[in-house]
Amino acid sequence: MADINIQRKKSSPSPWLLVLLVLIGLVAVGYYIFRTDTDQPVETARPIPSVEPAPDSTTGAETAPRPTNDPAVSDMATEEPGASPDELAAFAASGTTAPDYGRRGLEMLSATLLPLADRDDLRDATVNEKRDDLTSATSRLQEQNSSLRPGYVAAAALLKALQQKGYPALEADAGELTTRAEALSGRASTPQDQEQIRDFLTRAAQLLRTISQPAR
Template sequence: MADINIQRKKSSPSPWLLILLVLLGLAAVGYYVFRADSDQPVTTAPAVPSPEPAPDSTTGAETAPRPTNDPAVADMATEEPGGSPDELAAFAASDASAPNYGRRGLEMLMASLRPLADRDDLRDATVSEKRDDLTSATSRLQEQGTSLRPGYVAAANLIKAMQQKAYPALEADAGELVNRANALSGRTNTAQEQQQVRDFLSRAAEIVRALNQPAQ
């Protein structure tokens, strides 16, 4: 009787094992790829500098004086240069028919009177009151059509008050100046009005020159 050689059939590998091996391989490949990407240096875009702000009212130098409520500073801001008696006399002798002759002359007269009104030996209640009257009378001096007569009268009255304080010898001259101021129309349209303003400014310059001398 012949022998039968019986061999056991080799079992094939489980498909799940193959799937597991494939997944492990993919995981390993993904790990190394991710690690390689993370090791590369990260470059950032350079910061773009912001443009400098253009100068305006809040940056850079200021272009205009700031407003002030200080009366003393306001006087200085509106005070015209050329307020000495000699400059006033020279201006009075100039062409009275020139535009703004009367206004310019009054501004120069005001500039020459303010230091006198603040002088220690001349300053008192009456002089301070007349100084305030002059400031009030000329507060709208720069407006077109404003009459100059109140300013002339107030300036003459201030001169009169300072004369009465310390210059008795100038009583007649100061009184005459007040009368001249009251006779002015405040305009320089005609040759007569121009001559009246010229005479007033000339006489005022002479008295102011005397007031600048030591009190008698």
């Protein structure tokens, strides 16, 4: 009877083992790729050079005067030139119908007085004080409803100080002018107000004609 050769059937590998091997391979490949990327030097962004402006012939130089907000400079730019006693007298006689007659007359009177207060033979501590009082009293003439009386009183006080400095013969006239200044209402809205201002300005112009001449 013939012998039958019986061979054992080889067992096939488990599918889970194949899946595990594939996963290990993927992990290894991924690790290699990640490590290769991190080993490469990272380039930093280069700073962009600043572009220098082209040289200009006007750079660093003032081509025009700068504007200023300084009130003192603005006042100097708009300050009216000095008037003369004759101009003041002419305005006093002919400008009574102007709506700003009182204000304009006070401005002309101040413009005539202030240069005299700076004259070497008339300037002293009292004159300087009265000059500052007049400047302060007339600094707000442009404001609506501002009273004219403080300005006229200050102008009369400055005129009296100038008279006392070198014109003793005008003492009575200067005192009369001070009295008339204190009697003003501070307005020029009625014919009576305008007449009082006209009389004051006329008398002031007469005094200024003499004070404008060198003291003897």
